[in-house]
Amino acid sequence: MANKHAESLLEAGRTGPADAGGAPPPTPERRRMRRAGSIAWLYLATFVLGIGLWWLYAALGDNELAPGPPEVIRSFGEGLRNGWLLEHTQASLGRVVAGFLLGVALAIPAGFLMGWYRWARGMVEPWVQFFRTVPPLALIPLVIVFLGIGETAKIFVIFLAAFLSCVIATFQGVRNVDVTFVNAARVLGAGDATIFGRVIVPASMPYIFVGMRVALGSSWATLVASELLAAPTGLGRMMQSAQQFLQTERIVVGIIMIGALGFAMDRLLLVGERRLTSWQEVR
Amino acid sequence: MAPMISIQSVTKVYQSSRGEVTSLDDVSLDVDRGEFVTLVGPSGCGKSTMLNLVAGLLEPTSGRILVDGAPVAGPGPDRGVIFQQYALFPWLTARKNVEFGLRLQGLNKRERRERAQHYLELVGLGRFGSALPKELSGGMKQRCAIARAYAVNPSLLLMDEPFGALDALTRVQMQDDLLATWQQERRTVLFITHDVDEAVYLAGRVVVMSPHPGRISDIVDVPLPYPRTEDMRLSPQFAQIRGRVWRGVHHPSATSTLRGDGA
Ligand SMILES: Nc1ncnc2c1ncn2[C@@H]1O[C@H](COP(=O)(O)OP(=O)(O)OP(=O)(O)O)[C@@H](O)[C@H]1O
């Protein structure tokens, strides 16, 4: 009877040398959490140290224009009270989010097409490779000519930066999908659509997230450049006018805002990445 | 009755950057329904090529292959394949891996659950359904891959060095498990291995191949009864068969070139 053999196999499973027995052990998770705890302390320590050194330099140095933490905090408070900080931040965040989302939303399908169809690769890759080496800053005069100096032009530059970083990563992800996974799906009866949706997409997910995180970095990096385009508002604009009026503490406020927002958005992506690619062997 | 697999004068030539490589040269082989046939031979003699041709993952350059009387046209769930490197989908749990093929057959959620659980239990992974492949040992991964292949109920199992990456102890265990299941269900099995011992222990018939170009150099019947036991491994008869296969693998010129049904 089937049952007897099932039992003999079960027995084998229990006594097999490779078996741990019981449920999969949760220990690696716990170890990772403990490690995460100690690394958080390191983060805090190095942060405090950095602020301390900055403060020390500003206080002891005789450079009038070097703002220390108190000046920056004062400027920060003033910005919040008068509303200019929020206004500039909103304007910049809107541009980055729009450019980034558009770039990624187009890059992922484009990358998939390039990996899946030869014709798509042949048509898209030369352009991508060409524009990848051109810094977005260099394109700005041309963008002004074609799109003017409005919001569209700024978002377009950020979009381009995000798209170019993400499309390559997605394409690489699709190319690197192990052909055994595809074959394994085919012998189980999967057609092209199933292979695409249930093998190619999940298998390239780690690459896509790397691409999205790089794209996010490029988006913020391009922001200041895009706000050179006669922006009335935005953190980049704010920093440029602060430079003209020698309000160096405002420049630091701008740097901190960009850094903090970039960091926060990257963490959000990281949470998504953890959730969707936790199946990976190496971590 | 038509044989389960009928390989008829199959030649497979690969086009590579260094010109043409003849992987299989005019190979013919019939495998009967319910047979357990192993394929041994040195690296590069075309074993995987032969298996992938039967699986429908490759097309022959010339000749033809019939499975269950019908010419092979692409892969299909009637032929289960177990790959050397497990090929479990790492983003799916063990259960979801087993359910992959069942979903394609249109089974509903509850039926999939039940079938998957049944086959996971069959390979001793009943309690590991929710584990990801990275949380399983090599042997457990391979058992899960076997469960995944069994679950879609193929009439033919194609196994490409499935135990090659396992340690000796786990390997013996897996061999016995596989034979137990085979005896119960009597599906036709085509099993590739590097290991002469494994080839003889499992098979009713051992097909020995030689390289450059890939050919069948010998076919050896193994008249030992099933179930096979550890004592049989040590018997003089086993040693004798093993010796013949060994010579076939290591000194292909020394054996007579047999085509057809063994000694
Ligand atoms: N995609 C390919 N392109 C070109 N040549 C190939 C390709 N695949 C296999 N070959 C060649 O065909 C021959 C047989 O390969 P195959 O993989 O079938 O051997 P094998 O018997 O399975 O070897 P192993 O035991 O090492 O797995 C080899 O000489 C190999 O170089």
Ligand SMILES: [Mg+2]
């Ligand atoms: Mg091989």
